[in-house]
Amino acid sequence: MEIRYTVNQKDIKRYTTEELRSEFLVNGLYEENEVKAVYSHIDRMVTLGCMPTTETVAIDKGIDCWKNFGTHYFLERREIGIFNIGGKGSIEADGVVYEMGYKDCLYITKETKEVLFRSDDAKHPAKFYMVSAPAHRVCKTKFIPIEDAAKRPLGEAKTSNKRTINQFIHPDVLETCQLSMGMTVLESGNVWNSMPCHTHERRMEIYMYFEVPEDHVVFHMMGEPTETRHIIMKNEEAVISPSWGIHCGAGTSDYTFIWAMGGENQAFDDMDNLLQTELK
Template sequence: MQVRYSTSPTSAETATTADLRETFLVQDLFVEGEVNATYTHEDRMVIGGAVPGSGQLELPAYTDVLGTESHLERRELGIINVGGAGHVLVGDEKFELEHLDGLYVGRGSEVTFAGADAAFYFVSASAHATYPSALLKHQEVEPVALGSSDAANERNLFRYVWGQDVETSVLQFGVTVIANGSVWNTFPPHLHARRTEIYCYVDLAEDDRVFHFMGQPGQTRHLVMKNREAVIAPPWSIHAGAGTGSYAFIWAMAGENNCYTDLAPVAVEDL
């Protein structure tokens, strides 16, 4: 497990491209037969990927970093399958996940990943209470239509866990799918002063990229990202991007509260 420390907005203003990538970009999460993860001190979130291949993989405890005997002893977990069909065992309970299906797992559970073609993206956050697991089928979640084709930001927002329906301590997550012909996500951008947000870009073609924008308004920077890479957006940073082809992204948030609308819009003229 990699460890990333908290950052200040001034550090991004003078950072080189290499500095930005080392601090905020999370790569190489999805390696067959492995579970790989990064711990960020920004709201103490864990970002990870599990690719079981022909076997099974358990969610590691990461005791040296988390200080517990099991990963979810004091945490809750969100999972989204970014590959082919697979399943997740939560204790003895089996959950089947197709592409972009999600799963919420409550505090105290033991988790095992399986599926020869599956690739599981996961995010965990500190939890003060235990809530039941919930399967979130992509095809059964009613999307929220956002943006327009004229503005090149038409997209469907799939809210899996967002403070309603599924109860959690602090974790929220879901998927946004960009419409064909549009390029922008989360644009115009906004800020979450009381929460960290993490993006994982998925379903990009091999030669496509997303130009992800971050930083304070008026001091923006960008990262060039490829398929299945994640980026950490601290509370002081905007988070928006534009892709060279079709794509989707998984968003996950944790922090001071779990009110989905707790955000501050940023006007384009202020960028």
């Protein structure tokens, strides 16, 4: 598991492109029968990916839980949200099996000792994208298929940001300690996400872009509103957004992304909105 420490907004003004990417970009999440993980000290969030093919893979494969978390197992003091962005598969959580189709989601509560990942077809494997946050109490593990997500249409075609926000791990859908996750789907011909943009000082956020065509990219905007930077994102890459920074983007094609938040407040509209004309 890769460990990344916190950075501040003053330092990144001097960062090169490669330094920005090494601090905030998360890529290479899917290797056969492995768990890839990045532990960010920004709100102690962990971003993970797993692509089982010929094996059943445990969530803590390759992770030293005692060294990294001071726990005996991964979810002893953590909760996690998991999306499948690949072929059909399943997740077994303490003996209960959840069948996971494309874009389905599973929330698993703290104190779940064993989590196992499988694919139905090794040639078309599942790809499990995950974000985990510290948790202080036990909630209820819940499977949320894509059709049961709370739908929130936003934007319009004339501003190139017509999209639907699918709220999965959200107070309107289920109870968690601090983790919130959802999926935003842009309509064909629309390219902007999260615009007008915003910050939220009370929580950080992670975006993971997918359904980005092979020959296209997303220009992800970050940094302070008056000191913006960008990171060019490819398919199935994630980016860490500290609470003090904007997080929005424009693609050379439409795309989908999964957002995850953790911090002081779970209210979806708890944000500090900005006008486009205020950005620099």
